[in-house]
Structures are given as structure tokens and as C-alpha cells.
Amino acid sequence: MSNAKVLPLLEPDDVAACCPPLNERPMSAEEAEVAARMFKALGDPVRLRLFSAVASHEGGEACVCDISDVGVSQPTVSHHLKKLKEAGLLSSERRGTWVYYRVEPSVVAAMGALLAGATTTA
Amino acid sequence: MSNAKVLPLLEPDDVAACCPPLNERPMSAEEAEVAARMFKALGDPVRLRLFSAVASHEGGEACVCDISDVGVSQPTVSHHLKKLKEAGLLSSERRGTWVYYRVEPSVVAAMGALLAGATTTA
Numbered sequence: 257m258s259n260a261k262v263l264p265l266l267e268p269d270d271v272a273a274c275c276p277p278l279n280e281r282p283m284s285a286e287e288a289e290v291a292a293r294m295f296k297a298l299g300d301p302v303r304l305r306l307f308s309a310v311a312s313h314e315g316g317e318a319c320v321c322d323i324s325d326v327g328v329s330q331p332t333v334s335h336h337l338k339k340l341k342e343a344g345l346l347s348s349e350r351r352g353t354w355v356y357y358r359v360e361p362s363v364v365a366a367m368g369a370l371l372a373g374a375t376t377t378a
Numbered sequence: 379m380s381n382a383k384v385l386p387l388l389e390p391d392d393v394a395a396c397c398p399p400l401n402e403r404p405m406s407a408e409e410a411e412v413a414a415r416m417f418k419a420l421g422d423p424v425r426l427r428l429f430s431a432v433a434s435h436e437g438g439e440a441c442v443c444d445i446s447d448v449g450v451s452q453p454t455v456s457h458h459l460k461k462l463k464e465a466g467l468l469s470s471e472r473r474g475t476w477v478y479y480r481v482e483p484s485v486v487a488a489m490g491a492l493l494a495g496a497t498t499t500a
Contacts, residue, residue, distance in 0.1 A: 278429060278430045278433040278434065278481075278486075279430075279433040279434045279438070279481070280434055281430075281434050282427060282430050282431040282434055282447070282448075283426060283427050283430040283431075285423065285427065285448075285449075288423040288424070288426045288427045288430070289423050291420075291426055292420065292421050292422055292423040292425075292426045293421075295417045295418075295420035295421040295426065296417075296418065296421030296422070297421075298413075298414065298417035298421075299414050299415075299417040299418030299419075299420075299421040300414055300418070301407065301410040301411050301414040302410070303414075304405060304410045304413055304414045304417065305404060305405050305407065305410045307400060308400045308401075308403075308404050308405040308410070309404040309405075311400040311401040312400065312401045312402055312403050312404055316401070325404070326404075326407075327407075359400075359401070364400075364493050365493075365494075367493050368490050368493035368494045371486050371487075371489050371490035371493065372487075372490045372494075
């Protein structure tokens with residue numbers, strides 16, 4: 257399930273600083289490494305559904321206990337939420353028994369801005 | 379290099395129709411399948427750099443002949459551009475010897491809109 261290569265956690269600031277709109281100039285190798293990790297994290301249907309479940313949950317946050325209808329086991333849900341966190345897309349906070357996940361607005365906004373740039377020709 | 383499972387080409391209309399903003403409601407399995415393919419296509423650093431090279435090239439289009447500075451061979455560039463096309467992110471047109479690639483604005487806008495939704499809490 258896990259990759260042999262362990263990548264450092266992406267912090268929201270790293271990602272918000274990276275990257276220019278896609279049509280501004282060709283991305284550098286370093287910028288592409290950071291941004292590709294975020295896109296890759298959303299490039300799995302189950303993970304994307306979980307991300308959407310957190311984003312659309314009441315109050316904009318959810319714990320594993322709130323998410324049970326995507327057809328995978330609770331450990332698998334936890335695994336995917338951890339991957340989304342490692343990519344900087346979710347933040348988490350432990351409260352009592354459960355870890356609550358929340359969408360990182362700055363990171364998702366940075367991804368959106370990156371794409372928004374690509375829709376107008378240079 | 380290629381997956382055993384061959385997926386149909388995504389057409390711009392399929393993608394623009396899919397999907398709701400991520401924070402509106404949890405995505406269905408079908409919506410997530412379509413959207414995850416687009417994100418996965420951008421989830422590779424080389425492919426992301428090529429996408430950015432096309433998007434930022436003069437006139438918003440480029441052929442393999444225009445892209446030579448990402449450190450991979452021309453056949454590899456062609457391979458990745460084909461993958462981006464299969465995901466619906468690029469369209470292509472043959473003119474003479476070369477195939478010219480162009481960003482599909484409706485598709486990229488749909489991806490941007492999907493993410494834009496996730497930045498405001500429900």
C-alpha cells in the first residue's frame with residue numbers, strides 16, 4: 257500500500273507559494289514536483305470521494321466516524337485521509353477518540369488558481 | 379508503460395458536465411471516476427511540466443518540436459501528451475509533419491471550479 261520513497265509532509269505555506277498559473281511560463285522541475293503531489297493525491301477515485309465527503313460535511317470537517325458510505329473499510333478510509341494530509345490538502349486535529357479532518361483552503365485555492373490560469377491562452 | 383485496462387477517451391463535454399463543487403455534496407462513484415482521471419493525469423511531474431509548457435506556449439498550443447527542455451526524450455514527450463489528451467485535458471490537430479496540442483479550456487475550467495468550491499466551508 258505504501259511507497260518505498262517517503263516524502264516530507266507538504267505544509268500549506270509550501271504549496272500556496274508554489275506555483276505560477278499554468279499558462280504564465282513553463283513550470284520548473286521543483287514546482288512541478290510539489291504541484292504533482294497534490295494532483296496525484298486527488299487522482300484516485302476513492303480518495304477524491306473522501307476529500308469531497310470532508311469538504312461537504314457540516315462545518316467543513318469530518319472524522320472517519322462520519323464517513324462510512326464510500327464502500328471501503330474504516331482502516332482504508334484512515335489510510336487515504338492520511339495520504340491527503342501528507343499532500344497538504346487536509347489538516348487534522350485530534351479531539352477525544354477521533355481525528356477530525358478539514359480541507360486546507362489555501363492549498364486548494366492554490367491548485368484552483370494554477371488551473372484557472374490555464375484556461376486563458378497566453 | 380501502459381495500463382492493462384484501456385479507458386475510453388474523455389471528451390470535453392463529459393468532463394465539463396462532471397462534477398459538482400467538492401463542498402456541495404459527496405461525489406458519487408461515477409463522478410469520482412471521471413474527475414480522478416483528470417487529476418491523475420496531472421499527478422506526474424513531467425506530465426505537469428509538459429502541460430504547463432503547452433499552456434504557456436505562444437498562441438496556447440505547441441507541438442513536440444516546441445518542447446525540448448524538460449529533460450526527457452521526444453518519444454517520452456509524445457507519450458505523455460497522448461496521456462493528457464486521453465484524460466481530456468488537451469486536444470490535438472495534425473498540421474503537416476507535426477501534431478499540435480492545445481489546452482481544453484472547458485475541461486480545465488471544470489477542474490478549477492471543482493476545487494474552487496472546496497475552499498469555502500459548507
